[in-house]
Amino acid sequence: MQDTDTMSALTIEKLNHSVTTSNGKLDILKGINLHIKDGESVAIVGASGSGKSTLLGLMAGLDQHSQGSIRLYGEALESLDEEGRAVLRGRYVGFIFQSFHLLPSLTALENVMLPNELKGNRKADDRARELLQKVGLSHRMDHYPRQLSGGEQQRVAIARAFASAPKILFADEPTGNLDGKNGILVEDLLFDLNKQQGTTLVVVTHNPELAGRCDRQIEIHDGELKES
Template sequence: MEMKSALTIKGLDHSVETSNGTLDILKGINIEIKDGESVAIIGSSGSGKSTLLGLMAGLDQHTRGSIELYGEKLETLDEEGRAILRGKFVGFIFQSFHLLPSLTALENVMLPNELKGEGSANDRAHQLLEAVGLQHRLSHYPRQLSGGEQQRVAIARAFASAPKILFADEPTGNLDSKNGGLVEDLLFDLNKEEGTTLVVVTHDPKLAERCDRQIEITDGEIKES
């Protein structure tokens, strides 16, 4: 049985206006990512990796071309429409964690489902924090957690709403090798258990090699290996 597409990108260009004129960040990109696949986006700093990830997730609007996420063309949606689509399908893990400092670990993980008004938010958050080995840190605030622990909370939060696709921007970039390895294991374990499509921007060759395939971006253009 052929896997259906999670994400299809055709003829994608993205440019920004600067004081020196138009800067072309992404040029002529075509990508298809299957449902349940794990894909690493690799390349040097400034090559356009994080920009591409943000466009895929609908965090910004691309200049030309088409991005289709689970049957919805992002270029046909306004900001509110893209936000609704992200709430339905997307999870996101940032390098800098982006936890809310005034909320405990448990409350941070509960937040996505509470915003949706789902009554199972507490049970789901407990389950995920146990899965990432933080059942003893439920009432701790981000400032009381190590970098590795904060990233594990961020992973649990990203999986809380059971996203169909998870975008991760340098998820091990701020971690030491031990915590980085643990976070990698968690990503792929949860990916398999939840059946989530995984798209990761990374400089870490070990993390990239664990994905089903790698897509290299150089000077804003895609080269798949």
């Protein structure tokens, strides 16, 4: 296998994706070509229903695309089954969801420990404590998600996403459920951790301020890309 440090983070060629509905075939993404460099930050913007979140999920290997090629650090996602994509995600990918997706039965510390515990990393506790301190939640480690505000839950989700030091981080509307103050705090955390760890950052957002902080902005309109 090639050294991932010398490769592109993500290369997409002639990507099409469609789903079958009660009204027939629905084309969601059409002829997508995209190249993202290692360490780059890219914002994907566009109207609701334009295909942004679908594209993000396909790039992260959460779903299988219909046609074309997606290469994540040199690995062709279309050549992998669901288990193979899961292994690849574990190796390279972090993901932040708009709705946080924290496990309610685990404390903040346990949620952040989970990715490394699943890998058998004996230093999962130390890494989780370090990240929760970085996101300003060292005093909330033993609290459960229901005891945390929305902004605090999203900070826990960010810490969890960075816990396994992913090479690429996908974030789907990471500030969408937050007020202005917490939204700015989360933005700052994303870019600070991105710079500290050299992580490639791909963000779907309606937030023009967040998009403007990225190296590039890519717009989706009716399933087609337009770089701005």
